[in-house]
Amino acid sequence: MAEANRRGFLQVTGAALAAGAWAAPATANAAEDGPIPIGFIGPGGMGMNHVRLLAQNKEVRIAWVCDVDANRLKAAADHVEQAAGTRPQTTGDLRRILDDRAVQAVWIATPDHWHAPATILACQAGKHVYVEKPCSHNLREGRLMIEAGKQHGRVIQVGTQSRSTEGIRKGIARLREGVIGEVLVAKAWNSQRRGTIGKQQPSSPPEFLDFDTWLGPAPAVPYRSNLLPGVWRWWHEFGAGDMGNDGVHDIDIARWGLGVEVHPTRIAAMGGKYVFDDDQQFPDTQTVLFEYQNLPGxxxxxxxxxEQRIWSPYVQEGFENGCAFYGTDGLMLLGKTGRYQIFGRRNKLIEEATWGGPDLAAHHRNFLGGIRTGEVQNADVSINHVSTALCHLGNIATRVGRALEFDPAKEMFVGDDEAGRMLKRTYREHWGAPRESV
Ligand SMILES: NC(=O)c1ccc[n+]([C@@H]2O[C@H](COP(=O)([O-])OP(=O)(O)OC[C@H]3O[C@@H](n4cnc5c(N)ncnc54)[C@H](O)[C@@H]3O)[C@@H](O)[C@H]2O)c1
Known part of the structure; x- marks a missing residue:
């Protein structure tokens, strides 16, 4: 990228700053050489996978770690100090990282309900963002994230690392070359075996947890021991069920291979809790069908x-999570953890490839390349939003129990106010609450 463009890409414009709610100044120019100072927000289960990789990555310096759980915060800081040789600054308030002019990028691995609020604040503060999947808690937030990235000239990469995994990229490239003809139908499945989350009464949060900040702008529900860590994904106010949790990885690959860059026009779904008798609010059994109409070509x-059956003690086509692509001349089966197979007419195996699993380090490299040189993000938020939207649309159709018509351009249901209300959320009064204009 030419120097002038590179500068333009990396600096927040005065107009963008003036329009932002956040008063923090833009980051300094990205260093041409030397590690990029980053802040890490939410070093929990998945977060620590990132922290472990980043602490040994010479491209970055973890300047801050932030968690509302004091035990997790300390464990993350201890790890960085031990692995990288320098102890990062620590905080339970992500705004302190955003206030630090030296920090150029943040990783966000909080629960889903914080993804959009933290991303938008970070963009307004001039930081580039790597945010975990699903990009949003609800469909409207995804659109606000895209707008925030554009308005403030920031890179936003979403944590669907399959997009940077060479074996998967090769499989998708083979589909594009027409190895199975025109792909007309794609199927993604999630048949991981999950456990029950039980039933719990409200109780006092533990002392090491700032539960109010954990809730952030989401509605203030009482603490329960089966709400966090990790378990929040099964609760409507905080997660998107397993469709938005592990399902989104495979749904994203299925949509990629199907070659559709738009939202569907019709959604039909059935499902519910057929197995688990517990507090979780999302279906354990779910089948969703999306139809795309008026496509070019x-x-x-x-x-x-x-398809989702999160109680099955067996896998499908060799993978607990996977994708099938049905083409006019053949079939491809793809498991993101390491193999695709291509079958021609009469199910003749014509090609097979294997790899070592999703490549998180490659996804980090792609993000950092975007910061340094403007390299296109493999899972830019504008791409992930279209896949994450499928999870939100599928969950809404399952909840209302009827087929829905969707207007892809307006991102609204046609003639269904009840379903439409679920496309966004009401925030409580909180400094993290996104505004409609970002
Ligand atoms: N890419 C992948 O393969 C993959 C795998 C697993 C999870 N994930 C995603 O990672 C995210 C985290 O999932 P998890 O299972 O690690 O959840 P988790 O509950 O174990 O971890 C979340 C962490 O964020 C912290 N946190 C919450 N609010 C915060 C705030 N305002 N500021 C700072 N810290 C805050 C929590 O205390 C916790 O330590 C989710 O979005 C999930 O979908 C991605």
């Missing part, structure tokens, strides 16, 4: 199917 209609 010889085949104007395509389908994407999602």
């Amino acid at each position: 010889p085949h104007s209609r395509k389908q994407l199917i999602f």
Whole structure:
């Protein structure tokens, strides 16, 4: 990238700053050489996978770690100090990281309900963002994130690392080359075996946890021991069920291979809690069918199917999570953890490839390349939003129990106010609450 463009790409414009709610100044120019100072927000289960990789990555320096759980905060800081040789600053308030002019990028691995609020604040403060999947808690937030990135000239990469995994990229490239003809239908499945979360009464949060900041702008529900850590994904106010949790990885690959860059026009779904008798609010059994209409090219209609049975003690086609692509000349089976197979007419195996699993380090490299040189993000928020939206749309259709018509351009249901209300959320009064204009 030319120097002038590079500068323009990396600096927040005066106009963008003036429009932002956040008063913090833009970051300094990204260093051409030397590690990029970053802040890490939410070093929990997945977060520590990132921290362990980043602490040994010479491209970055973890300047801050932030967690509302004091035990996790200390464990993350201890790890960085031990692995990288320098102890990062610590905080339970992510705004302190955003106030630090030296920090150029943040990683956000909080629960889903904080993804959009933290991303938007970070963009307003001039930071580039790597945020975990699903990009949003609800569909509207995804759109606000895209707008925030554009308005403030920031890179936003979403944590679907399959997008940077070479074996998967090769499989998708083979589909694009027409190895199975035109792909008209794709199926993604999630048949991981989950456990029950039980039933719990409200209780006092533990002393090491700032539960009010954990809730952030989400509605203030009482603390329960089966709400966190990790378990929040099964609660409506905080997660998107397993469709938005592990399902989103495979749904994203299915949509990628199907070759549709738009939202579907029709959604039909059935499901519910067929197995677990506990507090979780999302289906353990779910089948969702999306139809795309008016597509360019010889085949104007395509389908994407999602199946979820999170109680099955067996896998499908060799993978607990996977994708099948149905083409006019053949079939591809793809498991993101390491293999695709291509079958031609009469199920003749014609090609097979294996790899070592999703490549998180490659996804980090792609993000950092975006900061330094403007390299295109493999899982830019504008890409992930379209896949994450499928999870939100599928969950809404399952909840209302009827087929829904969707207007892709307006990102609204047609003639269904009850479903429409679930496309966004009401925030409580909180400094993290996103505004409609970002
Ligand atoms: N890419 C992947 O393969 C992958 C795998 C697992 C999880 N994830 C995603 O990672 C995210 C975290 O999932 P998890 O299972 O690690 O959850 P978790 O509950 O174990 O961890 C979340 C952490 O964020 C902290 N936190 C919450 N609010 C915060 C705030 N305002 N400021 C700072 N810290 C805050 C929590 O205390 C906790 O330590 C989710 O979005 C999940 O979907 C991605």
